[in-house]
Amino acid sequence: MTSKDVEATSEAQTGGAAAVDSVTVSDVRAAMDAAYPPALAESWDKVGLVCGDPKDPVEKIALALECTDEVADQAIADGAQMLVVHHPLLLRGVNSVAADTPKGRILHKLIRAGVALFAAHTNADSARPGVNDQLATILGVHPGAPLAPQPAPGLDTWTVKVPREHVDAVAEAMFEAGAGTIGAYDKCAFRLDGQGQFRPLGSAKPFIGTVGEVEKVEEARLEMVAPRAARSAVIEALKDAHPYEEPAFDIVSNEATGLDPEKAVGIGRVGELDTPMPFKDFVARVAERLPTTEWGVRGAGDPDRIIRKVAVASGAGDSFLDIVGKLGVDAFVTSDLRHHPVDETLRAADFCIVDTAHWASEFPWCYQAAIMLREKLGVPTHVIEIRTDPWTVAAS
The missing domain is CATH 3.30.70.120 (Alpha-Beta Plaits)
Incomplete structure (x- = not known):
């Protein structure tokens, strides 16, 4: 799905922005929190409103995976009053946001332009539908039970x-x-x-x-x-x-009780592939359906093994390798994998592994969130398609 698809879908649903009632930063925050509850975020995570006045009006929302200088510039140029991202700008502690620091420069730029910044990170990974549902669906995998179920929020x-x-x-x-x-x-x-x-x-x-x-x-x-x-x-x-x-x-x-495992929240998803295929063809499908990066897509395992059941974990997922090994899957799709964990897993377990670029596995969620916000609030949304994957050159 491209930003044009989002624009076309949303225009058909809302009839354009002219008839939209006044929407504020607080309204956008409430819609995001309802779709991706902050209670689902990991204890170390920092999600929510990063900057901006909750009372300020919002006439257009931009979305991106993360807020780089280039993304901030584009959001401002697009006339957005709010930028929604997946990766928190202030995830790790800082003691200054002065305008001559990398993060401070971005914050000052946004504040001066009247653009609020909001992040939904591991809460969006765990929510339904969320980042992992989007990844599974794009790859033709039924988004079933999570790899790491969380107690359902009451x-x-x-x-x-x-x-x-x-x-x-x-x-x-x-x-x-x-x-x-x-x-x-x-x-x-x-x-x-x-x-x-x-x-x-x-x-x-x-x-x-x-x-x-x-x-x-x-x-x-x-x-x-x-x-x-x-x-x-x-x-x-x-x-x-x-x-x-x-x-x-x-x-x-x-307290919530008796939840269907396929409705449970948590990071990762496990499900059946829509069409069984050899592993080499499945790797090709992953490369074809995810956004293109210099990192590309790598596969580890028997190229001819037939893939029927797949686990996915958007972003860095090597911490789930041991868990996946107990689920009887044929393949596991995740990102940021290292040599030794993959090598040791292949020796000890019986499944293939697909390694993608971190950005590529999570970016498609931006379209999901864009459509949700447009449907909920009636405000125009725009996905900034700048590739913020840090790897820019590849050679073989």
Whole structure:
């Protein structure tokens, strides 16, 4: 899929940007967090909003695998107000973001141009659909169970008391922030009408009632569920939409149980190949379907072995070699592999190995995220197709 495909698909779905309501950096953050929950990120990872004012408007979103100087320049030239990337710019600690440092230079450039920067990294690797689902699908592999399953993030049950005439507005705001989705259904909620009461004290500025007097109001009790990772976004949306100065709401945490392994979140995917083929042909398919790099695609194993079951792990995946060896797969596709781990694996296990460029295995996710944002927010999106793979020359 190319950026033109994304543009065409999104234009057909949204009818163009002219009719889009005002969208903010906060709205984009909420949409990304709902699709790729921050709770799924590895403990060492640094995901989320890197720079930018959550209240700033966003009329166009650019996406790339990582924010280099060239990517930042292109996002600015494209007229984007937000840049969404996979690799965090500030993953490792820094003690300065001065404009004469490499990372500081990029941040100053973006801030001066009014471009917010957001990163979804290992949370996007583990989410469904996420980076690994995109990689598997492109290669013709069914995106089944993850290589490293994570406990499913539980849901919050929300209970909010709202004046009856405002309940629809509050519910809609909570839906937009990620609440109210159960399986294949969205906008799920329960409502019970009743009567609430309160007495505003001296410092209060009540929407309804008089300071010092007990007020009784016809209210609705609104209930719905939301992913725990969306809690902050739902709270913000609820408070913005609720007419009361101090809205009353409860949040009860629930644990997820009994999840289908093929719906489980986690890094990597294991599944059947759509068409069994010799390993040499499968390596050729990987090279054909992933973005081209100087690194290319390498295969280790019997060229004539028939490949039926495949494991994939986008990005650096040599830590999964031992796990893959226990899954009965015919091939494992990942990136950044080293000589000795591959050599030792081939001696001890019975599967073939495909090594791709790190950038190539993850870049296709940008199109997935672009379409998701366009569908969710109705804002034009554009994938910056600059190849940021660091390897620029190859010889054989």
